[in-house]
Amino acid sequence: MSYISNTLQEKEEMLKTIGIAKMEDLFKAIPQEVLFQGKLEIPAGLSELELLKEIKEQASRNSSLDEMNSFLGGGAYDHYIPSIIDHIVSRSEFYTAYTPYQAELSQGSLQAIYEYQSMICQLTDMEVANASLLDGGSATGEAVLMASRITRKKNIIISKSVHPAYREVAQTYGKQQGLVFTEVEIKDTQTNLEQLDSAIDQNTAAVVIQYPNFLGSIEDITKIKEMLNSFKRTLLIVIANPIALALLKSPGQLDADIVVGEGQALGNTINYGGPYLGFMACKEKYLRQMPGRIVGATTDQNGEKGYVMTLQTREQHIRRGRATSNICTNEALNALIATIYLSVMGKHGLKEVAEHCLRKAHYLAEKIETIPGYIVLNKGNIFHEFLIQPPGDTKVYYEKLKEKGILAGIRITSLGYKFDALLVCVTEKKTLKELDQFINALEVVKNG
Amino acid sequence: MGKQINESKSSIKNKAIGNTKSEPLIIEYSSSGRKGYSLPKIDLPNKDQELSELLPQNYLREELKLPEVSEVDVVRHYTLLSQKNYGVDSGIYPLGSCTMKYNPKINEDIARLDKLSNLHPYQDEGLVQGSLEILYKLKQNLAEISGMDEVTLQPASGAHGELCGLMIIKKYFEDKGEERKKVIVPDSAHGTNPASAAMAGFDVIEIESNEEGMVDIENLKEVLDENVAALMLTNPNTLGIFEKDIIKISELVHNVGGLLYYDGANMNAIMGYVRPGDMNFDVLHFNLHKTFSTPHGGGGPGSGPVGVKEFLKPYLPIPLLRVETNSKESADGTGRDAKFNDNNMECHEIGTTSIDDNGAYDGENQEKDIYKWDYDRPQSIGKLQAFYGNYGVMLKAYSYIRKLGANGLKETTENAVLNANYMKARLKDEYHLPYQENSLHEFVLSGIKQKEKGSSTLNIAKRLLDYGQYAPTIYFPLVVKEALMIEPTETENIKTLNKFVETMKIISREIEESPDLVKNAPHTTPIGKLDEVKAARETNLRW
Numbered sequence: 001m002s003y004i005s006n007t008l009q010e011k012e013e014m015l016k017t018i019g020i021a022k023m024e025d026l027f028k029a030i031p032q033e034v035l036f037q038g039k040l041e042i043p044a045g046l047s048e049l050e051l052l053k054e055i056k057e058q059a060s061r062n063s064s065l066d067e068m069n070s071f072l073g074g075g076a077y078d079h080y081i082p083s084i085i086d087h088i089v090s091r092s093e094f095y096t097a098y099t100p101y102q103a104e105l106s107q108g109s110l111q112a113i114y115e116y117q118s119m120i121c122q123l124t125d126m127e128v129a130n131a132s133l134l135d136g137g138s139a140t141g142e143a144v145l146m147a148s149r150i151t152r153k154k155n156i157i158i159s160k161s162v163h164p165a166y167r168e169v170a171q172t173y174g175k176q177q178g179l180v181f182t183e184v185e186i187k188d189t190q191t192n193l194e195q196l197d198s199a200i201d202q203n204t205a206a207v208v209i210q211y212p213n214f215l216g217s218i219e220d221i222t223k224i225k226e227m228l229n230s231f232k233r234t235l236l237i238v239i240a241n242p243i244a245l246a247l248l249k250s251p252g253q254l255d256a257d258i259v260v261g262e263g264q265a266l267g268n269t270i271n272y273g274g275p276y277l278g279f280m281a282c283k284e285k286y287l288r289q290m291p292g293r294i295v296g297a298t299t300d301q302n303g304e305k306g307y308v309m310t311l312q313t314r315e316q317h318i319r320r321g322r323a324t325s326n327i328c329t330n331e332a333l334n335a336l337i338a339t340i341y342l343s344v345m346g347k348h349g350l351k352e353v354a355e356h357c358l359r360k361a362h363y364l365a366e367k368i369e370t371i372p373g374y375i376v377l378n379k380g381n382i383f384h385e386f387l388i389q390p391p392g393d394t395k396v397y398y399e400k401l402k403e404k405g406i407l408a409g410i411r412i413t414s415l416g417y418k419f420d421a422l423l424v425c426v427t428e429k430k431t432l433k434e435l436d437q438f439i440n441a442l443e444v445v446k447n448g
Numbered sequence: 449m450g451k452q453i454n455e456s457k458s459s460i461k462n463k464a465i466g467n468t469k470s471e472p473l474i475i476e477y478s479s480s481g482r483k484g485y486s487l488p489k490i491d492l493p494n495k496d497q498e499l500s501e502l503l504p505q506n507y508l509r510e511e512l513k514l515p516e517v518s519e520v521d522v523v524r525h526y527t528l529l530s531q532k533n534y535g536v537d538s539g540i541y542p543l544g545s546c547t548m549k550y551n552p553k554i555n556e557d558i559a560r561l562d563k564l565s566n567l568h569p570y571q572d573e574g575l576v577q578g579s580l581e582i583l584y585k586l587k588q589n590l591a592e593i594s595g596m597d598e599v600t601l602q603p604a605s606g607a608h609g610e611l612c613g614l615m616i617i618k619k620y621f622e623d624k625g626e627e628r629k630k631v632i633v634p635d636s637a638h639g640t641n642p643a644s645a646a647m648a649g650f651d652v653i654e655i656e657s658n659e660e661g662m663v664d665i666e667n668l669k670e671v672l673d674e675n676v677a678a679l680m681l682t683n684p685n686t687l688g689i690f691e692k693d694i695i696k697i698s699e700l701v702h703n704v705g706g707l708l709y710y711d712g713a714n715m716n717a718i719m720g721y722v723r724p725g726d727m728n729f730d731v732l733h734f735n736l737h738k739t740f741s742t743p744h745g746g747g748g749p750g751s752g753p754v755g756v757k758e759f760l761k762p763y764l765p766i767p768l769l770r771v772e773t774n775s776k777e778s779a780d781g782t783g784r785d786a787k788f789n790d791n792n793m794e795c796h797e798i799g800t801t802s803i804d805d806n807g808a809y810d811g812e813n814q815e816k817d818i819y820k821w822d823y824d825r826p827q828s829i830g831k832l833q834a835f836y837g838n839y840g841v842m843l844k845a846y847s848y849i850r851k852l853g854a855n856g857l858k859e860t861t862e863n864a865v866l867n868a869n870y871m872k873a874r875l876k877d878e879y880h881l882p883y884q885e886n887s888l889h890e891f892v893l894s895g896i897k898q899k900e901k902g903s904s905t906l907n908i909a910k911r912l913l914d915y916g917q918y919a920p921t922i923y924f925p926l927v928v929k930e931a932l933m934i935e936p937t938e939t940e941n942i943k944t945l946n947k948f949v950e951t952m953k954i955i956s957r958e959i960e961e962s963p964d965l966v967k968n969a970p971h972t973t974p975i976g977k978l979d980e981v982k983a984a985r986e987t988n989l990r991w
Binding site for chain 2: 003005006010011013017023026027028029030031034035036040041043045048054055056058061064065066074075078080082086087090091094095096097098099100101102103104108109112114115117119121123128129131132134137145168171172176177218246248249250253262269270271274275287294295296298299300302304306307310311315316317318320321323326327328333334336339342345349350351353356358359362363381410431432
């Protein structure tokens with residue numbers, strides 16, 4: 001069942017106008033030797049009714065997060081999504097539009113991006129932001145490349161407390177340009193500051209720190225920034241959790257040079273890892289090295305305010321091989337979602353969400369610590385994630401809890417850490433009952 | 449004639465799109481203390497504890513500036529903004545190379561099913577078998593459509609796919625101990641081609657096309673040597689013309705040890721007719737947001753899966769989706785790592801799920817299949833995204849392919865090509881057609897005749913907006929002066945095409961008879977022509 005509306009008669013009429021007899025003649029420029037003679041091995045098409053039935057059957061083999069008590073986080077967060085978001089982004093003038101090349105018929109998308117950039121700047125306390133990148137991981141990759149362009153240096157220092165997948169993506173991106181990565185070990189769930197200090201030298205292009213870090217702890221960025229002060233042209237890249245920024249001192253105040261992060265938490269469905277959006281903000285002096293689209297305000301011939309894509313000479317469609325990045329399509333609709341989320345939650349709502357996370361995580365961590373045998377590993381301060389070690393094999397405990405309908409967290413060995421622990425995440429969606437169910441289950445599985 | 453133009457002018461006034469009044473920024477609706485959200489009360493013993501007891505004072509943020517608005521404010525503001533936008537649902541969107549086809553609504557519904565969307569990327573594989581099955585079948589379908597052996601779904605956009613493909617090529621030569629630095633790109637290529645090649649660390653060599661708009665074999669021979677890693681091509685090319693010498697080109701490149709990269713932006717022109725794999729391409733990317741009907745979202749999210757031939761499989765990004773059958777798992781009984789060794793014959797790859805005589809999936813086989821992510825890939829280029837790619841977009845693309853089936857896909861291509869050729873036939877007398885060769889799903893006109901009369905292609909594009917129709921891609925490909933690159937797609941019908949053709953003809957006449965009307969366009973859009981120079985000089989990028 002395809003979406004073609006030309007009738008047989010209309011097709012005949014069109015062929016006549018073109019001056020050919022049959023459909024196949026449209027393809028006569030294709031040499032016989034490459035023409036596909038067979039039939040694609042793809043099953044016959046379905047009606048809408050059949051399609052929906054088949055897909056629902058397949059989907060029934062999944063267990064959705066609402067069917068379990070999940071404590072999974074690690075860069076994909078199950079926050080509450082206000083109803084209005086899907087209603088607004090389902091307006092097809094937004095979601096069926098292309099990249100806003102014809103500004104006069106794209107003022108809706110363009111103004112929304114300008115608002116997005118503004119709110120990302122407010123949240124991070126940085127001077128400028130772009131229109132979005134592909135996700136938190138690729139934003140980290142773009143950030144290290146950008147730092148290398150600005151400093152004309154190749155060495156990147158990245159803490160092992162940064163999300164393992166972001167580190168991998170950054171290295172995949174960076175090694176193409178000959179960047180050299182040094183990973184700094186962790187100590188008590190935070191970056192080992194002594195080791196970091198001795199790793200930094202005049203060849204360091206940037207230090208990459210996550211805030212709060214992947215293991216849940218809040219890094220002492222003030223101290224890290226001090227280490228950089230004695231070196232010229234060494235940038236601080238901070239990967240920030242946008243929800244945590246409602247409570248935490250902003251990266252701008254901590255004098256970060258480039259701030260990136262995963263924007264999914266801002267109203268985007270968890271969606272098995274994508275589509276998400278990477279955000280990026282920086283000091284204004286680095287604006288021209290920033291990758292991706294940027295929207296600016298201007299006026300039309302009558303002095304009316306309007307918005308256009310600007311500073312496009314940084315981009316691939318103008319600069320081709322010498323662009324700041326190859327990025328073209330970004331995550332505009334996800335950025336629109338983030339914009340609506342930040343608007344409707346606003347100053348007070350975002351802070352309240354963050355407080356829920358903070359208080360619930362503290363409650364849970366403190367309770368778990370009182371159960372004999374369980375250890376909370378985070379020595380520093382936490383926001384909404386922390387590491388626990390059960391009294392026995394983590395895998396066995398994880399599986400036993402799963403049988404009780406609890407996803408107890410991410411086993412960090414599965415992401416390359418040398419020691420095992422569960423990374424537990426709590427959001428505002430967790431109720432006291434769900435937290436207590438988890439606590440009780442931890443006691444029960446320990447005893448049998 | 450003048451009368452007709454005046455009439456059309458007055459009628460378009462009535463069709464003005466959206467609100468012409470400028471809409472304030474959301475922050476301008478802000479009032480101290482106004483709220484638009486509702487959250488539960490915090491019901492914990494620590495609810496009254498000072499924040500400074502939970503976080504040290506020196507970590508606490510002093511001030512957060514964000515809007516303070518009501519839910520109604522937000523709904524009205526963004527509804528109004530949407531009215532200043534134009535999407536495929538508003539009308540024809542003939543952007544060449546962008547394949548702005550209709551985005552079926554059933555796909556949106558499917559991607560929003562709780563059982564498919566409310567899933568965490570670190571959920572156990574056993575809890576997401578339904579989704580993994582869909583992703584696996586999508587991979588199979590894409591491999592079949594393109595004639596490739598294996599597919600990764602990880603890249604999040606077309607350019608991301610290009611970068612992925614070029615990294616694969618780079619790693620392949622590194623492993624062979626060859627240091628090849630050059631990537632050849634025709635001058636008609638998409639801007640992302642050279643940008644991706646540069647980002648992957650290659651030197652970009654641009655070659656001039658011949659008079660027919662195709663790869664100039666002699667030019668190609670001149671730059672071919674053992675330092676060439678790849679030639680990037682899209683076929684049909686950006687002029688919509690099929691590179692008829694593709695087999696010869698592929699032999700020339702392969703003879704010096706180089707590889708062929710296929711830019712899948714124009715896949716809508718060939719489904720069921722030609723497969724890039726059969727044209728000897730070694731690597732390609734798809735644009736699910738073009739060929740496979742997923743919406744563009746005003747600039748994303750897209751999805752750019754990458755397909756490769758057998759010998760490049762080890763280099764695909766981590767993780768790669770695999771399937772195994774239950775019976776074999778019990779016989780094996782080892783851990784994940786051992787099972788998914790590349791040399792292990794027990795794991796299945798693309799092309800093993802069977803289709804029965806009626807063209808439906810063989811249901812009995814599926815029950816036994818277990819889908820898993822394979823992380824043990826020592827030769828892989830690494831990771832391009834934190835998780836598995838733009839999963840939500842993949843669901844929509846799968847839904848589209850499943851709804852169309854093999855026949856529907858072929859029919860799609862036929863009608864995309866029919867529509868483009870019909871428009872070309874009807875416009876080629878009014879506008880200059882620089883290349884006479886047969887074209888497929890898109891064609892490129894030049895506005896040089898109109899330019900001589902004083903109106904540029906940009907003026908024509910802006911004037912089209914006045915008539916409530918989106919403009920074609922303009923000034924691209926770079927090889928055509930005053931280019932208008934038109935791709936109607938298969939989902940438009942003859943009536944819509946005729947309307948667009950008539951409008952293009954009216955504009956051409958307007959250029960002669962009331963040139964200022966065209967030069968000062970647009971007149972009826974929510975805003976007039978915007979000052980881009982000012983935007984770049986006096987940067988205002990935030991409130």
